[in-house]
Amino acid sequence: MEPATDIVRKHDRLRFTSTLYAPKEKRPALLALYAFNVEIARIRDLVNEPMAGEMRLQWWRDALSAGDGETATGHMLADELRQVITLYNLPLAAFDNLLEARRIDLYSDPLPSRNDLEGYCGDTGGGLVQLSNLILDPEAASAAGEAAGHAGCALAISGILSLLPVNRLRGQCFYTG
Amino acid sequence: MEDLTATEPGAAASRVLAAMIALGRDHVSKFEELAVRLPPSLRPAFLPAATANSWLDALERAGDDVLQRPVFLSPLRQSAIALRRATFGWR
Numbered sequence: 001m002e003p004a005t006d007i008v009r010k011h012d013r014l015r016f017t018s019t020l021y022a023p024k025e026k027r028p029a030l031l032a033l034y035a036f037n038v039e040i041a042r043i044r045d046l047v048n049e050p051m052a053g054e055m056r057l058q059w060w061r062d063a064l065s066a067g068d069g070e071t072a073t074g075h076m077l078a079d080e081l082r083q084v085i086t087l088y089n090l091p092l093a094a095f096d097n098l099l100e101a102r103r104i105d106l107y108s109d110p111l112p113s114r115n116d117l118e119g120y121c122g123d124t125g126g127g128l129v130q131l132s133n134l135i136l137d138p139e140a141a142s143a144a145g146e147a148a149g150h151a152g153c154a155l156a157i158s159g160i161l162s163l164l165p166v167n168r169l170r171g172q173c174f175y176t177g
Numbered sequence: 178m179e180d181l182t183a184t185e186p187g188a189a190a191s192r193v194l195a196a197m198i199a200l201g202r203d204h205v206s207k208f209e210e211l212a213v214r215l216p217p218s219l220r221p222a223f224l225p226a227a228t229a230n231s232w233l234d235a236l237e238r239a240g241d242d243v244l245q246r247p248v249f250l251s252p253l254r255q256s257a258i259a260l261r262r263a264t265f266g267w268r
Contacts, residue, residue: 014255018224021263030221114200121204125226132222140216147215150208151226157201158232161194162248 004028004035004077011038022136029084029135036060036081037128040098044105044170053106057099064095088135095131097123108171118153125152125159191241201233212267220263227262228255 008016008031015034019027040060047053063078064085072079084090101123104111111117129148133141160167208226215223228250235248 013252014225014228014259017256017259018221021224021259022221026221117197117200129222129226133219136222137216137218140219144211144215144219147208147211147223150204150211151223151229154201154204154208154229155226155232157197157204158229158236161197161201161236161243162232162250164243165245165247168244 004031004080007035007038007077011042026135028080029088030132032077032080032084033128033131033135035077037098039077040102041105041124043102044172047106050106054103057102057106061096061099065092084135088138090131090134094127098127101127105172117157121153121156121160122149125154125156126150128152190244194236194241194243198233198237201229205230205233209267215266217266220266224259224262227267228258231255231258 012034019030022030043053043056063073101120104120126149129152130145133144231250235250236243239248
């Protein structure tokens with residue numbers, strides 16, 4: 001298992017760059033969060049069948065919900081993220097939303113409406129921004145939820161479009177117009 | 178109903194693409210309105226989204242090519258945007 005820093009540097013250069021502007025003491029938590037995002041975002045590429053992907057998502061759900069006090073999973077990133085969740089009092093519901101939204105990645109069914117697309121982008125991109133906010137400044141984060149939602153949607157939509165050929169090859173369509 | 182998996186480059190695909198780019202720009206616009214009030218402490222969380230408009234510009238320039246070839250924004254450009262927003266915010 002690669003350390004979180006290596007995962008993010010290798011697979012999500014944009015977010016890796018953003019952590020360089022965060023206070024040094026917050027970087028490990030942000031990198032663990034972004035590495036988790038990389039891991040769950042690439043599940044579709046690592047499995048042959050949706051059920052195998054569902055099992056991986058469920059593994060993460062169970063690992064995170066067990067809490068930091070429970071026996072270590074032995075998975076470096078999961079154990080690190082559990083410590084981050086405890087340290088920054090991050091809501092498990094937000095992680096559940098991220099994991100639930102990633103179920104959509106496992107199937108080739110298109111999102112039928114603009115609202116569904118925005119929901120997916122809000123849960124994935126927006127949820128990640130808001131969790132980052134809670135790590136960076138929990139007091140200010142509560143007033144930044146709406147901005148996080150729009151920022152996440154904007155970035156997720158541009159991400160989906162920039163990778164259209166990849167999504168087309170694997171038969172995945174995020175939106176029908 | 179058109180989707181971007183089944184549709185070959187053409188008018189229908191262009192319409193779906195244009196709709197998604199417009200949706201992306203709508204969220205950029207709403208985000209930037211709110212971003213002027215963001216405290217500097219939260220800027221790092223929003224830096225990736227700071228590049229969204231440039232991504233959408235690149236996608237628009239590429240047109241139907243985006244169905245065939247991934248669109249890239251140079252790492253240098255991404256870093257420059259992040260540096261500017263980290264320093265000055267969205268004022």
